[in-house]
Amino acid sequence: MNKTLNQKAWFFVIPVFVLVAFNAVVPLMTVVNYSFQETFGSNVFAWEGTRWFKEILHSERFHASLGRQFIFTFIILLIQLPLGIAIALTMPKKGWGVPVCLILMSMPLLIPWNVVGAMWNIFALPEIGFLGNSLNSLGFDYNFTQQSGDAWFTTILMDVWHWTSLVVLLSYAGLNSIQPAYYQAAEIDGASRWDVFRYIELPKMKKVLTLAILLRFMDSFMIYTEPFVLTGGGPGNATNFLSLDLVKMALGQFDLGPAAAMSLIYFLIVLLICWVFYTLMMKDEGRT
Amino acid sequence: MSLELKNVEKKVGIETHIHSANLKLEKNTINVLLGSTLAGKTTLMQIMAGLDKPTSGEVWFNGENVTGKEVQKRNCSMVYQQFINYPNFTVFENIASPLKITGVNSKEIKERVGKVAELLKLSAMLNKKPDELSGGQQQRTALARALVKDSDLILLDEPLANLDFKLREELREELPKLFEDRDCIVVYATTEPLDALMIGGNTATLLKGKIIQYGKTLEVYNKPENLTSAKVFSDPPMNIAEINKSGDTFKLTDNNFQWKSAVKIKDGFYKIGIRPHNITTYKEGNNSVEINGKVLISELSGSESLIHFTNGNLNWVSLSNGIQQKNIGEDTKLYMNTDEFLYFDQNNRLVNHG
Numbered sequence: 341m342n343k344t345l346n347q348k349a350w351f352f353v354i355p356v357f358v359l360v361a362f363n364a365v366v367p368l369m370t371v372v373n374y375s376f377q378e379t380f381g382s383n384v385f386a387w388e389g390t391r392w393f394k395e396i397l398h399s400e401r402f403h404a405s406l407g408r409q410f411i412f413t414f415i416i417l418l419i420q421l422p423l424g425i426a427i428a429l430t431m432p433k434k435g436w437g438v439p440v441c442l443i444l445m446s447m448p449l450l451i452p453w454n455v456v457g458a459m460w461n462i463f464a465l466p467e468i469g470f471l472g473n474s475l476n477s478l479g480f481d482y483n484f485t486q487q488s489g490d491a492w493f494t495t496i497l498m499d500v501w502h503w504t505s506l507v508v509l510l511s512y513a514g515l516n517s518i519q520p521a522y523y524q525a526a527e528i529d530g531a532s533r534w535d536v537f538r539y540i541e542l543p544k545m546k547k548v549l550t551l552a553i554l555l556r557f558m559d560s561f562m563i564y565t566e567p568f569v570l571t572g573g574g575p576g577n578a579t580n581f582l583s584l585d586l587v588k589m590a591l592g593q594f595d596l597g598p599a600a601a602m603s604l605i606y607f608l609i610v611l612l613i614c615w616v617f618y619t620l621m622m623k624d625e626g627r628t
Numbered sequence: 629m630s631l632e633l634k635n636v637e638k639k640v641g642i643e644t645h646i647h648s649a650n651l652k653l654e655k656n657t658i659n660v661l662l663g664s665t666l667a668g669k670t671t672l673m674q675i676m677a678g679l680d681k682p683t684s685g686e687v688w689f690n691g692e693n694v695t696g697k698e699v700q701k702r703n704c705s706m707v708y709q710q711f712i713n714y715p716n717f718t719v720f721e722n723i724a725s726p727l728k729i730t731g732v733n734s735k736e737i738k739e740r741v742g743k744v745a746e747l748l749k750l751s752a753m754l755n756k757k758p759d760e761l762s763g764g765q766q767q768r769t770a771l772a773r774a775l776v777k778d779s780d781l782i783l784l785d786e787p788l789a790n791l792d793f794k795l796r797e798e799l800r801e802e803l804p805k806l807f808e809d810r811d812c813i814v815v816y817a818t819t820e821p822l823d824a825l826m827i828g829g830n831t832a833t834l835l836k837g838k839i840i841q842y843g844k845t846l847e848v849y850n851k852p853e854n855l856t857s858a859k860v861f862s863d864p865p866m867n868i869a870e871i872n873k874s875g876d877t878f879k880l881t882d883n884n885f886q887w888k889s890a891v892k893i894k895d896g897f898y899k900i901g902i903r904p905h906n907i908t909t910y911k912e913g914n915n916s917v918e919i920n921g922k923v924l925i926s927e928l929s930g931s932e933s934l935i936h937f938t939n940g941n942l943n944w945v946s947l948s949n950g951i952q953q954k955n956i957g958e959d960t961k962l963y964m965n966t967d968e969f970l971y972f973d974q975n976n977r978l979v980n981h982g
Contacts, residue, residue: 350666521708524679527724530700 374600402602404577405585406609412492412581413560416499420556421549424507429537431512444513447506453502457569460498464570484571488578491571495579498566503559505559507552514548515541520547550621554614561610582606629655629674629690629780631813636685638671638837645671647838648685653813653830655813660803660824661817661833663860669817672834673783676815677704689780692850704781705774705883709789711766713758719745720754723772744776747806764795771799775806784806788823800826821863825849833860855976858901864934867902867944883940889966893979901970904934907946909954913965921946921962926954937962 375392377385396402431441433537451459462524466472471494475482484490526536542549564583567573573580573588580588588604590599631653638646646668653659661669674680675687677769678699686695693700705726713722721739732740745751747766758766767787774782784803788796804827807814817825824831824845831849832842833856841848841857852858859866870881874895879886881897907919921937921944928934933952936945937960946962954960971979 370917412897519712521710521712524674525706525712527679528677528699528704528706530729531725535729539714539717 409582428511453565457566515547636682656816658829660831667834668837705779706783709786719860899972904947906968908948916963
């Protein structure tokens with residue numbers, strides 16, 4: 341059969357092209373532009389080639405903040421995923437408890453990020469904050485503005501408080517989509533609670549959990565606002581995560597070239613990890 | 629071996645899901661629970677399996693009171709309307725799963741799974757995962773899992789409902805054969821009268837949580853104890869009308885239509901039930917009566933024609949063989965096979981006639 345050639349359809353794609361160009365391509369290209377040049381303001385540029393990239397990749401400062409970033413993301417994933425799944429498993433499946441739990445769970449997600457940071461800052465202050473004061477009166481030597489261990493502890497606790505709900509809600513949705521007959525069939529088989537979790541619930545939650553891991557990875561790897569308000573990257577450089585460091589370099593020191601190179605490397609790392617992870621997880625999917 | 633329900637009742641809150649059910653199922657039988665959705669089929673099965681406890685009454689198995697005994701300690705298996713398999717197990721592992729849990733050695737597992745897989749035509753798919761299979765194959769896997777266990781009680785809860793027409797027919801034909809030489813009681817729940825007829829065995833008709841009638845399938849179909857049972861076991865729905873009999877004259881009280889018949893029942897008022905296939909566009913049987921009808925709807929299925937028609941206040945359905953082209957609003961002649969009429973008394977009980 342002959343198809344009539346009709347190119348009018350392209351017109352419908354134009355709005356998307358324009359939008360994407362303005363919110364993604366143009367800003368990204370500006371950054372690419374900066375990353376290969378040296379500028380001292382007043383629109384004077386000098387070509388530098390790959391110098392900034394080489395510098396960043398060999399800089400110890402970058403290695404350190406990248407390392408901190410990986411450790412942070414790893415820890416919060418390690419806490420939030422099991423915790424989120426565990427909470428979702430214990431949530432009621434019907435009755436008045438469902439809306440109550442769902443609303444309680446959504447609360448932390450609804451609070452603006454810098455408010456979360458400010459809240460936790462006050463909450464954890466060693467002298468007047470409820471958390472800080474309680475810990476100290478219990479005999480712990482706790483001061484997140486002075487001791488790096490405490491700063492890490494507080495930042496992680498804050499992130500767990502803020503974002504575990506997301507994992508809970510996604511897991512809960514996944515669990516709720518399992519038909520009751522699965523549980524009955526397992527019961528008839530004589531399967532244990534662990535078997536039910538391992539062989540029914542976990543495989544059935546695979547897709548939502550993949551999504552949860554991706555979202556939590558991206559968000560935590562790019563975390564900025566909350567630690568900025570809470571610790572400002574301190575004490576010293578203890579909680580100076582990648583995006584905090586980037587902003588310090590770009591706006592604090594006005595090193596636009598290296599900062600641009602760093603953001604591109606940063607962007608590629610996130611992209612690469614997400615892509616590899618997603619491809620691995622979805623290897624067996626797609627067939628129905 | 630036998631399964632007996634004694635005055636089993638199930639209440640959830642203020643709602644009664646099962647009204648005092650009494651049922652005795654014998655060894656080596658297939659028993660169909662026939663009823664529309666919410667008739668209580670699934671609840672009844674869950675009570676039989678031990679997945680649910682009756683509010684009152686007892687369940688006896690092999691002369692032992694098993695009310696409240698957990699499902700794991702009974703030897704039963706169940707197949708559902710949805711295709712329930714372990715999602716990341718292969719077909720082999722799925723079929724083997726109930727055996728593994730009970731600790732059967734791997735050599736025997738292999739043998740038994742192989743046998744069942746062959747029976748259900750799954751031998752070529754043992755290494756595939758459920759989501760690589762068609763719906764029919766997924767349900768075959770679930771059936772295989774139920775069969776491999778050598779259960780005393782196999783419960784099938786509308787197992788064919790989610791399959792498309794072709795697969796349903798194919799599997800429906802195989803089902804009775806699968807259970808032929810098995811030492812077990814099979815319970816099969818369905819909403820479709822045709823399923824019950826094709827599977828045979830015994831049938832219990834259910835309506836709103838009550839067991840209406842239980843007996844040999846053909847007997848329940850041919851001699852429904854009462855009007856309710858007849859209605860449940862009729863698809864398309866049965867035509868019902870009130871009649872007045874005096875002498876050999878039978879008269880519909882609604883529209884004065886009358887006919888003569890030699891049926892021997894006392895004079896008086898009755899309800900008649902006429903199955904759609906006993907009203908046809910052609911004469912059938914020796915005692916057919918002609919009736920005029922105005923065509924409301926005519927549906928052709930290829931091998932059969934379903935004609936809805938009115939006559940006075942009546943709004944009836946007829947089912948004829950072959951393609952009977954009728955136009956909407958057309959006046960047509962239909963023939964009722966009076967030999968097949970069912971007569972019910974004022975209490976809706978079937979009247980035996982000679």
